[in-house]
Amino acid sequence: MARLVVAMSGGVDSSVAAAMLHDQGHEVIGIHMRLHDAEPSETSRPGRCCGEQDSQDARLVADTLGIPFYVLDLKQAFKAAVMDPFTQEYLIGRTPIPCVACNGVLKFDVLLKKARALGAEAVATGHYARIDREAGGLLTAVDPSKDQSYFLFPVKAEALDRILFPLGGLTKAQVRAEARRLGLVTADKPESQEICFIPDDDHTAFLQRSLDVSTAGAIVHESGETLGQHDGYFRYTIGQRKGLGIGYSEPLYVLAIDPATKTVTVGSDDRLHRDGLLVSGLNWFDRPAPDQIVQVRLRHRGDLLPCTVSDGDPARVALKRSGRAIAPGQAAVFYDGARVLGGGWIQEAL
Amino acid sequence: MSVYLDYNSTTPPVTGVVDAVLACLTEDFGNPSSPHAYGRRPKAVVERARRQVAAMCGVPADGVIFTSGATEANNLALKGVLTDARPVLVCCAVEHPSVLNVVHALGGRVVPVDALGVIDLNALEEAVDDSVAAVSVMIANNETGVIQPIAECAQIARAAGALFHCDATQGPGRMSVVIDADLLTVSGHKIGGPKGTGALTVRDGLALRSQSLGAGHERGFRAGTLNVPGIAGFGVAAEYTDSKRISPARRDALEARVLEIGGLVVHGRGAERMANTISFSVEGLHPAELMIGLDLEGFAVSAGAACASGTGQVSHVLQAMGSAHENAIRVSMGSTTSAADLEDLASAIEQVVERMRAV
Numbered sequence: 001m002a003r004l005v006v007a008m009s010g011g012v013d014s015s016v017a018a019a020m021l022h023d024q025g026h027e028v029i030g031i032h033m034r035l036h037d038a039e040p041s042e043t044s045r046p047g048r049c050c051g052e053q054d055s056q057d058a059r060l061v062a063d064t065l066g067i068p069f070y071v072l073d074l075k076q077a078f079k080a081a082v083m084d085p086f087t088q089e090y091l092i093g094r095t096p097i098p099c100v101a102c103n104g105v106l107k108f109d110v111l112l113k114k115a116r117a118l119g120a121e122a123v124a125t126g127h128y129a130r131i132d133r134e135a136g137g138l139l140t141a142v143d144p145s146k147d148q149s150y151f152l153f154p155v156k157a158e159a160l161d162r163i164l165f166p167l168g169g170l171t172k173a174q175v176r177a178e179a180r181r182l183g184l185v186t187a188d189k190p191e192s193q194e195i196c197f198i199p200d201d202d203h204t205a206f207l208q209r210s211l212d213v214s215t216a217g218a219i220v221h222e223s224g225e226t227l228g229q230h231d232g233y234f235r236y237t238i239g240q241r242k243g244l245g246i247g248y249s250e251p252l253y254v255l256a257i258d259p260a261t262k263t264v265t266v267g268s269d270d271r272l273h274r275d276g277l278l279v280s281g282l283n284w285f286d287r288p289a290p291d292q293i294v295q296v297r298l299r300h301r302g303d304l305l306p307c308t309v310s311d312g313d314p315a316r317v318a319l320k321r322s323g324r325a326i327a328p329g330q331a332a333v334f335y336d337g338a339r340v341l342g343g344g345w346i347q348e349a350l
Numbered sequence: 351m352s353v354y355l356d357y358n359s360t361t362p363p364v365t366g367v368v369d370a371v372l373a374c375l376t377e378d379f380g381n382p383s384s385p386h387a388y389g390r391r392p393k394a395v396v397e398r399a400r401r402q403v404a405a406m407c408g409v410p411a412d413g414v415i416f417t418s419g420a421t422e423a424n425n426l427a428l429k430g431v432l433t434d435a436r437p438v439l440v441c442c443a444v445e446h447p448s449v450l451n452v453v454h455a456l457g458g459r460v461v462p463v464d465a466l467g468v469i470d471l472n473a474l475e476e477a478v479d480d481s482v483a484a485v486s487v488m489i490a491n492n493e494t495g496v497i498q499p500i501a502e503c504a505q506i507a508r509a510a511g512a513l514f515h516c517d518a519t520q521g522p523g524r525m526s527v528v529i530d531a532d533l534l535t536v537s538g539h540k541i542g543g544p545k546g547t548g549a550l551t552v553r554d555g556l557a558l559r560s561q562s563l564g565a566g567h568e569r570g571f572r573a574g575t576l577n578v579p580g581i582a583g584f585g586v587a588a589e590y591t592d593s594k595r596i597s598p599a600r601r602d603a604l605e606a607r608v609l610e611i612g613g614l615v616v617h618g619r620g621a622e623r624m625a626n627t628i629s630f631s632v633e634g635l636h637p638a639e640l641m642i643g644l645d646l647e648g649f650a651v652s653a654g655a656a657c658a659s660g661t662g663q664v665s666h667v668l669q670a671m672g673s674a675h676e677n678a679i680r681v682s683m684g685s686t687t688s689a690a691d692l693e694d695l696a697s698a699i700e701q702v703v704e705r706m707r708a709v
């Protein structure tokens with residue numbers, strides 16, 4: 001029996017994680033992280049990760065379980081580690097994935113320290129992933145359709161001893177069934193798929209408000225021909241086809257975004273296929289040898305591509321099967337079967 | 351259960367309160383405005399309570415207006431006395447938000463406090479002129495326990511022909527609230543009564559404008575069917591306030607122990623303070639997290655005023671005092687708080703601070 005902090009977002013997953021640990025006899029402390037002031041939204045609805053309603057849902061679950069529950073104000077840390085970099089990444093022409101930074105910094109660094117200050121041995125979350133207690137390291141969830149290991153690559157290896165993922169061996173259906181059995185108010189709550197600090201899932205509107213510089217420029221064909229104008233390059237991501245607003249003899253895709261000239265370069269699909277990439281900010285649980293064939297995932301739910309990874313940071317990743325629409329700013333996460341070897345941030349496709 | 355040390359936030363019901371409330375939710379459920387048999391009993395209950403509250407405040411019974419709490423009483427007192435000739439309100443910077451926000455909203459004047467949290471009387475004198483309708487100064491601060499020089503404030507107000515209002519919410523049970531004020535606010539749940547009850551006492555003949563229109567309850571000063579169960583409990587609680595005074599010895603013993611912790615500052619230390627309150631901050635530690643740490647060890651204390659905790663808000667009281675700390679831990683005791691409880695608390699504070707500093 002240990003004192004444990006459970007990060008309770010107000011969703012069904014963390015609710016059940018808390019319930020399971022409580023059931024095992026641990027002294028469970030529920031903590032809801034207040035990460036940002038919810039912006040006024042036209043449609044206030046569930047499925048977002050830290051609105052007022054969500055903290056009240058988490059509070060009710062904690063009360064049902066009979067565990068202490070607190071709301072911690074972590075807005076400053078979240079702004080510095082997640083929100084500001086999110087805007088900054090778009091400004092330099094990349095496509096960020098803020099949930100990864102939130103896990104790496106907020107949940108498994110800031111919150112972990114706070115948990116230890118409260119005398120807790122570990123932090124648990126409702127992530128679908130597993131920790132290999134014997135060999136050490138991170139493993140994918142048993143349910144591949146729910147696996148969230150891609151979002152967890154920046155967690156420090158030494159922190160894994162102080163992290164619990166109680167749901168890693170369960171399916172979503174099992175989690176919901178458990179929540180219903182316990183009568184938790186979150187049992188049938190819709191899944192949150194959005195970025196929690198972006199109202200109405202409209203990141204372009206959010207960026208429009210956040211950016212105080214013009215990002216408008218030209219849309220140029222890879223041949224050099226100017227095809228039109230755009231009113232903000234942050235609206236585009238590598239591989240994007242829809243929303244270009246340009247008629248052309250063949251389907252066009254975004255190939256590159258150049259923040260210096262504010263140019264969005266478009267071209268045919270075959271130019272999106274690349275055989276390598278540069279990855280930096282690497283965090284390893286188990287670094288593969290440079291000649292070892294492992295798998296890499298280049299986007300959430302993306303295919304696992306066989307590859308090798310060079311030494312160093314940044315590392316060159318040589319793909320044995322070409323990857324499509326490799327977007328700088330996304331995570332490249334390396335696997336060996338169910339083992340998560342580590343990951344980093346995509347700098348550029350090669 | 352943990353040890354309750356948050357009496358400035360609210361208090362457990364004193365003996366007799368629950369029975370009095372319950373009676374008004376069962377046999378005496380009638381409307382006190384009804385002249386028939388069912389209304390007469392609750393009417394008598396309300397009038398008995400009015401005398402009990404009046405006695406606590408040292409005013410005639412017909413000077414007591416029951417409200418939904420101190421916040422409403424403060425709003426009524428301040429908004430209700432403004433006139434065209436005297437359109438300005440003055441208060442001090444460490445007032446409760448239910449005074450401060452009214453004064454801010456109506457464009458009034460806010461008088462600073464010194465580093466100990468005591469109102470600057472010279473500044474008050476300068477702020478009060480013949481445009482001022484009322485001066486509002488609290489009897490003692492809810493966050494720090496610091497007591498204000500009420501008699502001097504009242505004198506300054508009167509000298510300029512202004513009314514004097516005192517928010518005495520924290521007073522009963524800790525000090526006499528029989529003071530020379532034209533308007534006085536008290537609260538039920540801070541003295542062992544139920545939440546949702548409070549009163550404003552009004553000096554005879556004072557022109558006060560009701561802030562709620564409706565039927566003519568409470569002599570036309572406050573419309574709305576009376577909260578009979580709450581008022582009944584409030585009345586009973588008011589009877590007990592004199593016997594509950596606590597001596598400063600326990601607070602001083604606790605203070606001496608926590609002051610041994612390095613980097614710890616006690617707010618308002620050196621000023622005259624309520625004997626039940628100690629407010630402190632620890633260098634480098636967030637009070638909200640210290641509060642959680644103490645809660646987990648079985649001690650219910652506050653990290654700032656209950657109304658603001660958990661919001662990450664900065665204490666306007668500490669800010670007004672020029673403190674480097676944004677917020678504080680507040681320990682506030684009741685009459686049943688034991689010396690052993692406080693010794694255990696001191697040990698827990700030492701342990702929790704040490705653990706937080708080790709991370």
